[in-house]
Amino acid sequence: MKTLSKWFTRGTEFIAAMALAAIFITFLLQIVFRYVPFLEPIGWSVVLISLLWVFVIFFGCSFIVREQDHVTFDVVYLAASQPVRKVLAVMTAICVIAAMIYSFPAIYETVFANRLMELKKIQTIRVPITGGKIAIKWLFAPFVMLMVVVTLRYIWRIYTVIRFGPPETEIDALISSETSQAEEAGK
Known part of the structure; x- marks a missing residue:
């Protein structure tokens, strides 16, 4: 049971980390596309970051945050x-x-x-x-x-x-x- 719990915990942490990485990469893309002169700004980046952020908050509170962390x-x-x-x-x-x-x-x-x-x-x-x-x-x-x-x-x-x-x-x-x-x- 402890092994299953450990794998589940690691899996949920990995999902949250990947979502945060996607937020960071999208943010960097947004900066590059906004300030490089020959590129056109991308409009979807803010929405994607918002969607992922809401997901990370609720997913993290559901599976990662322990009772004693509240x-x-x-x-x-x-x-x-x-x-x-x-x-x-x-x-x-x-x-x-x-x-x-x-x-x-x-x-x-x-x-x-x-x-x-x-x-x-x-x-x-x-x-x-x-x-x-x-x-x-x-x-x-x-x-x-x-x-x-x-x-x-x-x-x-x-x-x-x-x-x-x-x-x-x-x-x-x-x-x-x-x-x-x-x-x-x-x-």
């Missing part, structure tokens, strides 16, 4: 005992899952079932194989992916909190590392 307001959580932390962690996960499930039908309908999202096209970028224009809904599709993945992550979080207890906080990690260093120094 900004949290945990004063009450840190002051609580382990059993209370367990209850707070489960309650928070349930609230996030409820919010995602409640809002999912409306968001999905807005992005994929809305005729306007299908009719409105990105004017400057075309699909390389077919040559057709890209529907605007694909700009917002990564948000739907984010909602699904966050829901699944918090369902998994409920399972891990119930089974193994609340997650270790940064303060807990610092205390345990200080304790282990002190024990090794005392040996």
Whole structure:
């Protein structure tokens, strides 16, 4: 399971890195085409960069950003005992899952079932194989992916909190590392 998790993590990081590389290369092309006198500026570069940036943000938040990397307001959580932390962690996960499930039908309908999202096209970028224009809904599709993945992550979080207890906080990690260093120094 650890090997599969490692490969999945590496794969998602690779996809995000390639999208960022594409953003950077497109940005450099935009500069070259804008400032070299005999070349005509390219209009699609800004739209492609915007599409890729939105994808990288939602994809990264879905698959790469860990729970402990998020900004949290945990004063009450840190002051609580382990059993209370367990209850707070489960309650928070349930609230996030409820919010995602409640809002999912409306968001999905807005992005994929809305005729306007299908009719409105990105004017400057075309699909390389077919040559057709890209529907605007694909700009917002990564948000739907984010909602699904966050829901699944918090369902998994409920399972891990119930089974193994609340997650270790940064303060807990610092205390345990200080304790282990002190024990090794005392040996």
